[in-house]
Amino acid sequence: MPTLAVYPGSFDPLTNGHVDIIARGARLFDRIIVAVLVNAEKAPLFSIEERVEIARAVFADQPNVEVDMFKGLLVDYVERRRANVIVRGLRAVSDFELEFQMALMNRRLNGAVETVFMMPAEQYTYISSRLIKEVFTLGGRVHGLVPDMVEARLREKVARKTAR
Ligand code: PNS
Numbered sequence: 001m002p003t004l005a006v007y008p009g010s011f012d013p014l015t016n017g018h019v020d021i022i023a024r025g026a027r028l029f030d031r032i033i034v035a036v037l038v039n040a041e042k043a044p045l046f047s048i049e050e051r052v053e054i055a056r057a058v059f060a061d062q063p064n065v066e067v068d069m070f071k072g073l074l075v076d077y078v079e080r081r082r083a084n085v086i087v088r089g090l091r092a093v094s095d096f097e098l099e100f101q102m103a104l105m106n107r108r109l110n111g112a113v114e115t116v117f118m119m120p121a122e123q124y125t126y127i128s129s130r131l132i133k134e135v136f137t138l139g140g141r142v143h144g145l146v147p148d149m150v151e152a153r154l155r156e157k158v159a160r161k162t163a164r
Helices: 017-026 048-058 075-082 093-109 129-137 149-164
Strands: 004-009 031-037 067-068 087-090 115-117
Touching: 004 017, 004 075, 017 031, 017 087, 017 115, 031 048, 048 067, 048 149, 075 093, 087 093, 093 115, 129 149
Parallel strands: 004 031, 004 087, 031 067, 087 115
Antiparallel strands: none
C-alpha cells in the first residue's frame, strides 16, 4: 500500500525549514500533502490563497508533493484524504511538549494515523515563521532562511504598508 503523508501547518510564511522537511518527506513517502490550515491565526500576514500559491510554486517541479488547504480537525482531513501519516518537524526540545501533546491527542482521535517527527538540517533549527515575520518587519535580513519567492512577497507587503 502506498504511504501517503500529510504535513500540516500554518506556513505563514513557508520557511526553508519547512521546505527541508517537505523534501525529506518526499524522499521517504510515496506522496506528501502540504496541508495549509485555514484561519490558523486571526490575522495571518499571508492569506490562505497566498500561502497555498507560494507552496505550489516552490514545489512545482516535485510531482509527489501536493499542496492543499484544510479546516477543522486535522485527523478528519487525514482520513478524508485516505492518508496514514502526519509529518511534523522537530527543531529543538522546546518544540517537544506541544508536539507530543498533539501527536497523542491525534492518536486518541484516530488510532490508525501515525505521527512521524523529522528533524530539519541544522542550519534551519532556529527558524520559525514568527521570527521571520518579526525580523523582516523590523528591517532585518532573512535571505537564505526563506524561499526567494517568500522574500519577494515579504518585501512587497512591507513596501505596501509603508506607502500607506
Ligand atoms: O504550523 P503550526 O501552526 O505549528 O501548525 C499547527 C497545526 C495546524 C498542525 C495544528 O494547529 C492543527 O492540527 N490544527 C487543526 C485543528 C486540530 O486538529 N486541532 C487538534 C490538534 S491535536
